[in-house]
Amino acid sequence: MNNSIKFKLNPELDLIFERIVDVPPELVWAAWTTPEQLKQWFTPAPWKTVDCEIDLRPGGMFSTVMRSPEGQEFPNLGCYLEVIKNERLVWTNALEPGFRPSKRPVEMPGHECAEFSLTVVISLEPHEKGTQYTALVMHSNKEDRAKHEAMGFQKGWGIALDQLVATIKKS
Amino acid sequence: MNNSIKFKLNPELDLIFERIVDVPPELVWAAWTTPEQLKQWFTPAPWKTVDCEIDLRPGGMFSTVMRSPEGQEFPNLGCYLEVIKNERLVWTNALEPGFRPSKRPVEMPGHECAEFSLTVVISLEPHEKGTQYTALVMHSNKEDRAKHEAMGFQKGWGIALDQLVATIKKS
Numbered sequence: 001m002n003n004s005i006k007f008k009l010n011p012e013l014d015l016i017f018e019r020i021v022d023v024p025p026e027l028v029w030a031a032w033t034t035p036e037q038l039k040q041w042f043t044p045a046p047w048k049t050v051d052c053e054i055d056l057r058p059g060g061m062f063s064t065v066m067r068s069p070e071g072q073e074f075p076n077l078g079c080y081l082e083v084i085k086n087e088r089l090v091w092t093n094a095l096e097p098g099f100r101p102s103k104r105p106v107e108m109p110g111h112e113c114a115e116f117s118l119t120v121v122i123s124l125e126p127h128e129k130g131t132q133y134t135a136l137v138m139h140s141n142k143e144d145r146a147k148h149e150a151m152g153f154q155k156g157w158g159i160a161l162d163q164l165v166a167t168i169k170k171s
Numbered sequence: 172m173n174n175s176i177k178f179k180l181n182p183e184l185d186l187i188f189e190r191i192v193d194v195p196p197e198l199v200w201a202a203w204t205t206p207e208q209l210k211q212w213f214t215p216a217p218w219k220t221v222d223c224e225i226d227l228r229p230g231g232m233f234s235t236v237m238r239s240p241e242g243q244e245f246p247n248l249g250c251y252l253e254v255i256k257n258e259r260l261v262w263t264n265a266l267e268p269g270f271r272p273s274k275r276p277v278e279m280p281g282h283e284c285a286e287f288s289l290t291v292v293i294s295l296e297p298h299e300k301g302t303q304y305t306a307l308v309m310h311s312n313k314e315d316r317a318k319h320e321a322m323g324f325q326k327g328w329g330i331a332l333d334q335l336v337a338t339i340k341k342s
Contacts, residue, residue: 003228004228004229004230005226005228005229005230005231005268005269005270007269013271055176057174057175057176058175058176058229058252058253059175059176059252059253059261060176081229081230081252081266081270082229082230082270090230090270092266092270092272094265094266094272094273095252095263095265095266095290096311097176098176098178098179098309099176099252099253099261099263099290099292099309100184100290100309100310100311101263101265101288101289101290101309101310101311102265102311103311103312116272117272118272119266119270119271119272121270138269138270138271138272139271139272140267140271140272140273140274141274
């Protein structure tokens with residue numbers, strides 16, 4: 001990571017989710033970067049992730065399709081920005097695969113979750129109990145940050161991480 | 172470049188500028204990545220680039236300030252996405268430094284040039300006469316591409332490249 005940029009929380013624009021989990025970084029990494037695994041935990045139930053495509057390199061595709069309990073599907077298309085195996089994964093929906101600027105806003109009628117741009121930094125550090133897990137979510141403005149927080153950011157990321165750990169433990 | 176993504180022209184969304192120049196790739200690279208050099212050629216005269224900051228790594232700042240003949244200043248803030256020395260330089264204004272999603276649209280009252288999002292891929296290949304120089308400019312939609320083309324994309328990039336070569340030759 002020598003030449004990598006340092007990410008620093010900007011409390012006015014960012015949200016952060018931190019927790020220690022009792023599974024090792026390599027397995028958390030695999031859960032984030034393997035479509036078959038990611039589909040099992042990525043979306044808090046009763047929503048589901050029904051499709052996922054991953055091209056794990058800077059500029060590569062990160063695509064998911066979420067399905068609501070009512071059966072409506074919502075595609076999310078983004079690309080990876082930084083991939084440091086078992087340590088750091090950075091992706092955004094402000095760029096499409098191949099680094100092309102995304103159309104905005106992304107429309108999800110009736111749902112706010114993809115109506116703003118995000119960059120997500122997942123950091124994994126070895127910890128005596130397993131992994132220090134940190135998700136830093138960057139927004140372009142205060143309003144988007146506030147909207148995202150009010151949607152239940154902490155709760156949603158907590159449920160998803162519970163599901164991630166459960167997926168690892170049952171496999 | 173082994174694990175790098177391949178960029179392919181999408182004629183509906185992209186503009187491309189290609190030319191062979193009689194200076195070597197290393198000097199073209201230096202002209203693109205050294206603030207003092209870039210300020211001498213980046214903006215077709217009589218516009219000027221009066222400030223430039225470069226942090227040459229993925230996620231690092233690429234900032235310029237252009238000044239109109241009337242003296243009005245227009246800042247442009249973006250970040251690098253891929254840096255392969257002497258070969259390929261990729262940057263976007265859809266992300267700010269540190270990969271944060273940009274506010275959009277970027278306002279430049281009276282000028283259209285930064286009112287849309289871009290990703291630029293500069294490719295340099297050694298050529299018997301010097302360098303095969305290619306600029307691929309990606310847009311998020313057809314309207315932005317059309318607007319950019321109508322603004323004089325080919326002419327503007329041609330003048331800037333003439334200035335770049337002249338800067339190299341006089342130093």
